[in-house]
Amino acid sequence: INRVIRTRTRLPNFYKLEHLYDALEKSKKILVLTGAGISTSLGIPDFRSSQGFYSKMAHLGLDDPQDVFSLDVFRRNPNVFYSIAHMILPPDAAFTPLHGFIKLLQDKGKLLRNYTQNIDNLEGNVGVTPDHLVQCHGSFATASCFTCKYKVHGDVIFPHLRRQQIAYCPFCTAERRIKRQQFEKLEDEGATSRKFEFIDSYGVMKPDITFFGEDLPDRYHNFIKRDILECDLLLCIGTSLKVAPVSEIVNLLPEHIPQILINRDPIEHSEFDIELLGYGDEVITWLCKKLGWEIDHKDFEKIANSG
Numbered sequence: 001i002n003r004v005i006r007t008r009t010r011l012p013n014f015y016k017l018e019h020l021y022d023a024l025e026k027s028k029k030i031l032v033l034t035g036a037g038i039s040t041s042l043g044i045p046d047f048r049s050s051q052g053f054y055s056k057m058a059h060l061g062l063d064d065p066q067d068v069f070s071l072d073v074f075r076r077n078p079n080v081f082y083s084i085a086h087m088i089l090p091p092d093a094a095f096t097p098l099h100g101f102i103k104l105l106q107d108k109g110k111l112l113r114n115y116t117q118n119i120d121n122l123e124g125n126v127g128v129t130p131d132h133l134v135q136c137h138g139s140f141a142t143a144s145c146f147t148c149k150y151k152v153h154g155d156v157i158f159p160h161l162r163r164q165q166i167a168y169c170p171f172c173t174a175e176r177r178i179k180r181q182q183f184e185k186l187e188d189e190g191a192t193s194r195k196f197e198f199i200d201s202y203g204v205m206k207p208d209i210t211f212f213g214e215d216l217p218d219r220y221h222n223f224i225k226r227d228i229l230e231c232d233l234l235l236c237i238g239t240s241l242k243v244a245p246v247s248e249i250v251n252l253l254p255e256h257i258p259q260i261l262i263n264r265d266p267i268e269h270s271e272f273d274i275e276l277l278g279y280g281d282e283v284i285t286w287l288c289k290k291l292g293w294e295i296d297h298k299d300f301e302k303i304a305n306s307g
């Protein structure tokens with residue numbers, strides 16, 4: 001198992017691996033902050049790695065690949081999102097050893113909350129309970145009409161997303177057709193104006209994931225202020241910490257709370273007390289073996305024996 005360990009001495013009692021083992025044994029309120037890197041071993045690309053999702057966006061001709069998740073772009077042209085969403089659809093029933101580790105913390109009564117930036121909903125697959133979970137950027141679990149907000153289970157529109165075909169709201173379809181006809185008529189007459197524009201996203205179903213330009217779900221705001229004061233350890237796993245406001249959590253924690261990073265790449269804009277750099281599933285398996293803990297995942301022993 002390949003890993004690089006980096007430590008610093010910000011906290012006088014927390015700079016050695018032994019301190020981490022001890023904290024994991026004793027902690028009762030761990031805040032686990034996760035990102036796309038905890039799901040990549042299932043083949044779901046992250047965003048910013050060299051083989052990540054953004055590197056596959058060049059053909060769309062966007063100024064910034066992040067625009068596939070821009071609310072304004074969706075409003076004007078929902079095809080952009082519908083043409084790429086199939087790449088990040090969650091696989092049924094799957095989860096990684098890292099998800100298994102979060103469930104293990106929950107089972108041991110140590111998990112205060114998992115703040116996930118992921119939208120793949122795999123925390124539900126492993127059994128992290130809703131009260132232990134904050135999906136900071138929403139998820140594919142539900143979808144809503146862009147116009148009337150009619151809500152459906154997310155999997156209702158999965159076939160459309162897989163076929164890269166827009167899903168429309170059943171209640172807005174007729175209205176959409178009328179508006180479109182009115183607009184086309186005006187256009188034919190050369191009489192279109194800013195006052196009457198046809199918006200392409202009219203009546204389009206949008207997964208309830210948070211786009212750039214949208215506020216985070218209320219649940220995030222309701223919990224985070226309390227949780228940063230209550231937690232006794234931060235584990236930050238599989239994230240580049242580049243998306244605010246979630247990236248700010250590490251700066252909001254009280255000084256005395258130890259901060260741990262488990263990530264493939266170092267995060268240079270933030271300093272952690274202990275950093276375990278490597279493939280997350282391997283690092284967590286190694287750590288659990290050290291602690292005598294067992295993750296309930298089919299690959300746990302295989303990974304443990306590979307190193």
Ligand code: CNA
Nearest residue numbers: 035036037046047048118119120238239240264265279280
């Ligand atoms: P990011 O910016 O792409 O960063 C991912 C981080 O994970 C990088 O620092 C990598 O080094 C690290 N990483 C990748 N693979 C591994 C691995 N096997 N083991 C350990 N570390 C690894 O993604 P962030 O999550 O930081 O950015 C936040 C965005 C990503 C959120 O808005 C998400 O909605 C969005 N996202 C989610 C998913 C998903 O739900 N699975 C997939 C892609 C993007």
